[in-house]
Amino acid sequence: MKLFPLLIVLLSQWNVSFAQLEVTVGGIKNDQGNIHIGVFKDKETFLKKAAYGKVVKAQKDQITTAIELPPGTYAVSVIHDENKNGELDTKIFGIPKEGFGFANDAMSSFGPPSFEKATITVEKGKRTITITLRYL
Secondary structure, three states, X not given: OOHHHHHHHHHHHHOOOOEEEEEEEEEEOOOOOEEEEEEEOOOOOOOOOOOXXXXXXXXXXXXXXXXXXXXXXXXXXXXXXXXXXXOOOEOHXXXXXXXXXXXXXXXXXXXOOOOOOOEEEEOOEEEXXXXXXXXX
16 A cells, blocks of 8 residues: 555656756866765755765866756856865865865855856756866
8 A cells, every 4th residue: 555655756756857967177276085066956055955966086177077967957066175074174264275166157256156146057958067166
C-alpha cells in the first residue's frame, strides 16, 4: 500500500527535464586547493545554501565543468578554496583572502553583489558562462 505514493513520486520526477550549465572559471592564480561553484535559487539562500554545485580541483589559469540542473533562473558564485577548508577565508573587515567571482562578473562597491546582479537563466539544453576570479 505504501509503495503506491512512492511510485507516483518517482514517475513524476521521470518527466523533469534537465539542463546543463557549463561554467568556465578563469583567472585562477595557482593549482592549490579546489574551485567551489555554487548555484542559488533565490535571494534568501544566496551565498548561504547552494541548491546545486560542484567542487573541482584547482588548475592554474582556467577550468571548465558542467552542472546538471532543472531549467530556471539562478545566481552563480565561485570561490578558489586554496586551503580546502570549504569556505572563503577573509581578512579584516571581511575582505576575501581567496579568489572569488560571480555570474555576469557581477561586483558591488562593497561586499558581494546582489542576487539579481549575479543571476542567469538556464533553459533546456546547454548554457555556457564564464566567470573570472578576482583576488584582493
